[in-house]
Amino acid sequence: MFDSRHLRVLREVARTGSYSAAARELGYTQPAISQQMRALERAAGTPLVVRVGRRMRLTEAGEVLNRHAATILSALASAEEEVAAIAGLRAGRVRVIAFPSGSSTLVPAAIAKVTRRHPGLRVEFAEAEPPESVERLREGDCDIALAFSYDGDDPDQDAEGAVADLAAVPLCADRLYAVLPAGHRLARRRRIRLADLAGERWIAGCPRCRGHLVQACAAVGFTPAITFSTDDVAVVQGLVAADLGVALLPGLALDSVHHSGVVARPVEPPSVRRITAYTLPDLAAVRSIAVTLDSLREVAAELPSRA
Amino acid sequence: MFDSRHLRVLREVARTGSYSAAARELGYTQPAISQQMRALERAAGTPLVVRVGRRMRLTEAGEVLNRHAATILSALASAEEEVAAIAGLRAGRVRVIAFPSGSSTLVPAAIAKVTRRHPGLRVEFAEAEPPESVERLREGDCDIALAFSYDGDDPDQDAEGAVADLAAVPLCADRLYAVLPAGHRLARRRRIRLADLAGERWIAGCPRCRGHLVQACAAVGFTPAITFSTDDVAVVQGLVAADLGVALLPGLALDSVHHSGVVARPVEPPSVRRITAYTLPDLAAVRSIAVTLDSLREVAAELPSRA
DNA sequence: AAATTTTACGAATGACGTAAGTATA
DNA sequence: TATACTTACGTCATTCGTAAAATTT
Numbered sequence: 001m002f003d004s005r006h007l008r009v010l011r012e013v014a015r016t017g018s019y020s021a022a023a024r025e026l027g028y029t030q031p032a033i034s035q036q037m038r039a040l041e042r043a044a045g046t047p048l049v050v051r052v053g054r055r056m057r058l059t060e061a062g063e064v065l066n067r068h069a070a071t072i073l074s075a076l077a078s079a080e081e082e083v084a085a086i087a088g089l090r091a092g093r094v095r096v097i098a099f100p101s102g103s104s105t106l107v108p109a110a111i112a113k114v115t116r117r118h119p120g121l122r123v124e125f126a127e128a129e130p131p132e133s134v135e136r137l138r139e140g141d142c143d144i145a146l147a148f149s150y151d152g153d154d155p156d157q158d159a160e161g162a163v164a165d166l167a168a169v170p171l172c173a174d175r176l177y178a179v180l181p182a183g184h185r186l187a188r189r190r191r192i193r194l195a196d197l198a199g200e201r202w203i204a205g206c207p208r209c210r211g212h213l214v215q216a217c218a219a220v221g222f223t224p225a226i227t228f229s230t231d232d233v234a235v236v237q238g239l240v241a242a243d244l245g246v247a248l249l250p251g252l253a254l255d256s257v258h259h260s261g262v263v264a265r266p267v268e269p270p271s272v273r274r275i276t277a278y279t280l281p282d283l284a285a286v287r288s289i290a291v292t293l294d295s296l297r298e299v300a301a302e303l304p305s306r307a
Numbered sequence: 308m309f310d311s312r313h314l315r316v317l318r319e320v321a322r323t324g325s326y327s328a329a330a331r332e333l334g335y336t337q338p339a340i341s342q343q344m345r346a347l348e349r350a351a352g353t354p355l356v357v358r359v360g361r362r363m364r365l366t367e368a369g370e371v372l373n374r375h376a377a378t379i380l381s382a383l384a385s386a387e388e389e390v391a392a393i394a395g396l397r398a399g400r401v402r403v404i405a406f407p408s409g410s411s412t413l414v415p416a417a418i419a420k421v422t423r424r425h426p427g428l429r430v431e432f433a434e435a436e437p438p439e440s441v442e443r444l445r446e447g448d449c450d451i452a453l454a455f456s457y458d459g460d461d462p463d464q465d466a467e468g469a470v471a472d473l474a475a476v477p478l479c480a481d482r483l484y485a486v487l488p489a490g491h492r493l494a495r496r497r498r499i500r501l502a503d504l505a506g507e508r509w510i511a512g513c514p515r516c517r518g519h520l521v522q523a524c525a526a527v528g529f530t531p532a533i534t535f536s537t538d539d540v541a542v543v544q545g546l547v548a549a550d551l552g553v554a555l556l557p558g559l560a561l562d563s564v565h566h567s568g569v570v571a572r573p574v575e576p577p578s579v580r581r582i583t584a585y586t587l588p589d590l591a592a593v594r595s596i597a598v599t600l601d602s603l604r605e606v607a608a609e610l611p612s613r614a
Numbered sequence: 615a616a617a618t619t620t621t622a623c624g625a626a627t628g629a630c631g632t633a634a635g636t637a638t639a
Numbered sequence: 640t641a642t643a644c645t646t647a648c649g650t651c652a653t654t655c656g657t658a659a660a661a662t663t664t
């Protein structure tokens with residue numbers, strides 16, 4: 001296997017017809033060129049240059065190798081350039097997966113920020129709910145997974161959402177609001193005690209997503225009567241506005257869609273979900289991914305609805 | 308500039324998803340692979356692999372570089388193969404320039420011998436008279452120049468035809484014959500004294516080629532009366548057969564064309580020309596050229612007409 | 615005599631393997 | 640516990656530059 005540096009030397013020797021000229025051109029000393037050519041000839045198993053008078057001329061094998069060297073060196077140059085573009089954030093792709101209510105606020109703002117700073121970066125995006133998004137991160141389907149969790153949700157994450165084998169970037173705490181019809185008897189209160197909603201009909205997420213609601217209600221002594229089940233925040237609010245029940249929604253969801261016929265009030269005891277961005281530990285060292293995480297963190301810090 | 312060995316390691320790591328598997332595959336130890344990958348990442352300026360669980364997966368930059376590596380490595384492999392073919396005499400071209408009377412006997416036989424032994428070699432051939440053929444050798448127009456010379460012809464060659472800055476392979480001594488019409492008064496003698504031909508009309512080569520004849524005659528005390536001038540041996544013999552003169556021809560020329568109406572007899576004092584193959588000193592180390600020189604030497608040794 | 619290549623040699627750098635340490639399933 | 644990657648370190652090979660010799664115009 002030929003050394004690419006040797007091929008570059010060969011090309012320069014072929015072009016200039018002289019070792020010393022090639023040395024000057026490439027920033028070596030003469031003897032270095034001489035030695036590199038000898039090494040190349042040893043590797044080739046045949047002379048590559050002949051000395052005629054005081055200039056150097058390529059043999060047939062030298063000419064052949066020089067032709068290939070052109071191909072090889074240009075492929076190497078374009079590889080170098082493309083990799084450098086990725087390392088220098090002039091190109092590259094970052095794949096983000098987020099849960100739906102993060103998608104409409106946090107993620108678009110972060111993507112906008114990243115691409116404003118680094119126009120060559122392409123940030124791809126897909127939606128998935130927390131357990132699935134982290135799975136897909138582990139499987140290599142994405143680079144960053146946005147997930148949310150409630151305290152005590154998952155035993156192997158700590159207070160900041162860190163998981164053993166993933167790098168976690170805590171973004172923000174997303175407060176939960178009681179969502180009531182505008183004309184509800186408690187609508188004028190600034191805060192609403194969850195226990196006061198014990199007798200209401202509830203609109204909740206799908207069975208997999210309603211865990212926190214059920215748990216929070218249980219903590220204050222009741223089981224919510226869930227009469228509608230939907231993960232669509234617009235639908236939830238439509239149902240509430242029609243006086244068909246009440247709901248518990250996170251601030252981010254209310255930022256993205258806020259029906260005029262409903263009011264949202266912080267609940268007591270206060271309840272929050274932690275929003276965390278995850279990536280693989282090694283991927284955090286990839287600059288394009290790091291800057292995307294930075295932008296997510298910045299956008300989250302500027303959110304109005306954080307707790 | 309990336310090291311091609313590193314690229315091969317990257318390819319193997321990408322294929323197997325494991326450093327140890329790549330190490331087994333390439334005949335290295337694990338740590339060697341680990342270090343090569345680190346060196347490659349340092350050169351790339353960005354991580355190329357991520358460790359997920361116990362397997363290694365390529366990053367975007369890794370994938371990009373791996374794609375280029377395929378191109379580069381295949382170009383390297385074909386360069387290696389083509390150069391090895393030349394070094395191994397399975398391919399290659401040897402350019403020979405010879406004087407005309409060498410062309411019809413020595414050279415064809417040598418070419419046949421070379422290509423029988425090494426069917427992949429292509430021996431090219433062109434004609435030129437001695438002073439020109441050596442010039443073209445120095446200019447890189449050919450690899451081997453066949454030339455002849457007479458003693459004392461050229462002060463900077465020694466008894467074997469060696470010239471200071473060229474590699475010389477003495478091939479054979481080519482005896483000169485007096486060529487007479489079959490009915491000539493001296494035709495029955497076994498040897499002919501040049502002095503006995505002092506009164507004849509002579510057929511000689513072109514002014515540039517007749518030097519030796521004039522000199523040899525002068526040495527025995529006469530100046531030949533040159534009435535016809537041609538470098539074509541067939542024409543020379545035709546003229547002799549028509550009793551228009553006598554000539555002095557080398558054995559090789561008579562081997563190629565022998566008119567039935569003439570007789571050829573060694574002259575006294577004996578006169579020979581030395582036939583020598585020249586090449587550039589460095590080119591003698593090129594195997595295809597060396598084997599061609601060998602074949603020329605062998606063919607010359609088998610010639611019937613050597614002195 | 616000026617320029618170029620080769621040879622010789624010493625210093626710095628780099629690469630590989632062994633062995634021990636850390637992490638994963 | 641077995642497999643795989645990383646780190647540490649000693650050794651060996653390679654590479655480069657300086658200096659001197661040989662060669663060419």
